[in-house]
Amino acid sequence: MSTQQDNNFQAIISHAKEYGFVFQSSEIYDGLSAVYDYGPNGSELKKNIRDYWWKSMTQLHENIVGIDAAIFMHPTTWKASGHVDNFSDPMIDNKDSKKRYRVDHLIEGFADELETKGEEQKAREILQHMDALLAKDDYAGLKKLIEDNKIKCAVSGTCNWTDIRQFNLMFDTKLGSVTDEADTIYLRPETAQGIFVNFLNVQKTARMKIPFGIAQTGKAFRNEIVARQFIFRMREFEQMEMQFFVRPGTEGDWYKYWKEARLQWHLSLGIDPSKYRYHDHIKLAHYAKEACDIEFEFPIGFKEVEGIHSRSDFDLTQHQVYSKKKMQYFDADIDEATGKPYGNYIPYVVETSIGLDRMFLLILSNAYHEETINKEDGTTDSRVVLHIPEKIAPNKLAILPLTKKDGLPEIARELMNECKPYFKCFYEEKDAIGKRYRRQDAIGTPFCVTIDHQTKEDNTVTIRYRDSMLQERILLSKVKDLVLEAVM
RNA sequence: GCGGAAGUAGCUCACCCGGUAGAGCGACAGCUUCCCAAGCUGUAGGUAGCGGGUUCGAGUCCCGUCUUCCGCUCCA
Numbered sequence A: 001m002s003t004q005q006d007n008n009f010q011a012i013i014s015h016a017k018e019y020g021f022v023f024q025s026s027e028i029y030d031g032l033s034a035v036y037d038y039g040p041n042g043s044e045l046k047k048n049i050r051d052y053w054w055k056s057m058t059q060l061h062e063n064i065v066g067i068d069a070a071i072f073m074h075p076t077t078w079k080a081s082g083h084v085d086n087f088s089d090p091m092i093d094n095k096d097s098k099k100r101y102r103v104d105h106l107i108e109g110f111a112d113e114l115e116t117k118g119e120e121q122k123a124r125e126i127l128q129h130m131d132a133l134l135a136k137d138d139y140a141g142l143k144k145l146i147e148d149n150k151i152k153c154a155v156s157g158t159c160n161w162t163d164i165r166q167f168n169l170m171f172d173t174k175l176g177s178v179t180d181e182a183d184t185i186y187l188r189p190e191t192a193q194g195i196f197v198n199f200l201n202v203q204k205t206a207r208m209k210i211p212f213g214i215a216q217t218g219k220a221f222r223n224e225i226v227a228r229q230f231i232f233r234m235r236e237f238e239q240m241e242m243q244f245f246v247r248p249g250t251e252g253d254w255y256k257y258w259k260e261a262r263l264q265w266h267l268s269l270g271i272d273p274s275k276y277r278y279h280d281h282i283k284l285a286h287y288a289k290e291a292c293d294i295e296f297e298f299p300i301g302f303k304e305v306e307g308i309h310s311r312s313d314f315d316l317t318q319h320q321v322y323s324k325k326k327m328q329y330f331d332a333d334i335d336e337a338t339g340k341p342y343g344n345y346i347p348y349v350v351e352t353s354i355g356l357d358r359m360f361l362l363i364l365s366n367a368y369h370e371e372t373i374n375k376e377d378g379t380t381d382s383r384v385v386l387h388i389p390e391k392i393a394p395n396k397l398a399i400l401p402l403t404k405k406d407g408l409p410e411i412a413r414e415l416m417n418e419c420k421p422y423f424k425c426f427y428e429e430k431d432a433i434g435k436r437y438r439r440q441d442a443i444g445t446p447f448c449v450t451i452d453h454q455t456k457e458d459n460t461v462t463i464r465y466r467d468s469m470l471q472e473r474i475l476l477s478k479v480k481d482l483v484l485e486a487v488m
Numbered sequence B: 001g002c003g004g005a006a007g008u009a010g011c012u013c014a015c016c017c018g019g020u021a022g023a024g025c026g027a028c029a030g031c032u033u034c035c036c037a038a039g040c041u042g043u044a045g046g047u048a049g050c051g052g053g054u055u056c057g058a059g060u061c062c063c064g065u066c067u068u069c070c071g072c073u074c075c076a
Helices: A009-018 A040-059 A076-081 A103-116 A120-135 A139-148 A192-196 A199-205 A251-267 A314-323 A356-367 A408-419 A433-443 A453-458 A476-487
Strands: A002-004 A022-024 A036-038 A064-066 A090-093 A100-102 A172-174 A184-186 A212-221 A236-246 A276-280 A290-298 A301-312 A329-335 A340-345 A348-355 A368-374 A380-386 A397-401 A425-427 A447-451 A460-465 A471-475
Touching: A009 A022, A009 A356, A009 A368, A036 A040, A040 A064, A040 A212, A040 A236, A040 A356, A076 A192, A076 A314, A090 A103, A090 A139, A100 A103, A103 A120, A103 A139, A120 A139, A192 A199, A192 A212, A192 A236, A192 A314, A192 A348, A199 A212, A236 A251, A236 A356, A251 A276, A251 A290, A251 A301, A251 A348, A276 A301, A290 A356, A301 A314, A301 A356, A314 A348, A348 A356, A356 A368, A356 A380, A380 A433, A397 A408, A397 A433, A408 A425, A408 A447, A408 A453, A408 A476, A433 A447, A447 A476, A453 A460, A460 A476, A471 A476
Parallel strands: A064 A212, A397 A425, A397 A447
Antiparallel strands: A002 A368, A022 A036, A090 A100, A172 A184, A212 A236, A236 A348, A276 A290, A290 A301, A301 A348, A329 A340, A368 A380, A447 A460, A460 A471
């Protein structure tokens, strides 16, 4: 058996469509850019990945609880989080170099140059002027400022600028019937804030003690300027995140802990460790203290699938400032250094945030193999198989009567009824048995059971394993437990 | 957003100099009862992404638009 895996991203996308994993959104209307739908097999796989994550967080960790916050949040949330100010910056493009700049960065850079040339006075004037214009959202004035000072593009060295445009990565909409400014609300660009604003509610009602975590899965929306590469970067996507609240000073250890724990979660799905790597951030986001990505070698190269961020007390502090509600926690544990309780503080946060859709793509691209099989008679055969981990495969078991008569379907149906309540099964009696096996390979079903004439005599069936293609005879009565054990 | 390539049946593709669409696989119904696809019979499915133009006539030429992939850019 040989495996051919030459980064065939196209083949994976085709396969995803052909077997009902992923469709482009609104395809009959030419599709909507960077928006995708999950089909029958895709929605099962996605749900299974989500469940596997959820269980690993909320069931296997006694100190992590879940919530399900709304997508709509009070607009002030996004002022507090920094999303309004940091991600709606006016941008300008240089027409010659095609390079895009944040307007404030461009002008500040110019001011810095002036300062190094000893023209501090002029630099200060320009910055003051810029701040005044920014405050008024006067884009024409800002462009004039750039042109009047002949600020050049560092790449092309020209002043050939486009108009200034604003790229707000948050989608907005109106709440209620009155459409004035005050009613503008945003579709959340990240799920994390739903956790932060509920920090006290959860801590008090679930009686959580630090250190503890709050987990959540859900949709988030970003109006990406460029969104591409299939489901890798979508405008509507789903996150699975957990915010872990810790005592200040311990965040470094917890960051290390979660960095390791999250990689172990990935490896628990049996994926080749060499396809993973960490990428530690040098340049940090506005809220971050330490940050790293877990990257996976997709067919399109190593890309981020999950981020672990030490977010300090930035978010809770911001919400405390904006909401004027105290976000503190009373820690009754005794500080050995002082002999007294640690007392009140705003907890630090270590975040783990994984893109569900990216994890889906990871599983799919890791699972996809076009295999050539050397048969006993010297000829070759081929199959497309998805080596999806058993635990998260869309279907766990295919039940296949060898023929559709002689009472075999009846026995198969009985097995179906026995197994159905425990895991997802697929029943089929059409076509040659080999063909049915191949169909199950193509959608990643780990086990196939064939009911044949011998079953009627000794209550044994053939179980066939997807990955090895080996088969063995087992008792009909053992099928359910065998599958259950593998998929739990 | 810029540049490149592409968009014909579910998937992969063909249609030579413009003359009103074909194949393989797949799907469906049946035969075969066959423990690893590609045996037999039959059926369905496309007005060639969408819109406009040139032309007697366009999938084939031109323009626009949408979508996808690749490179650059961006990525809290």
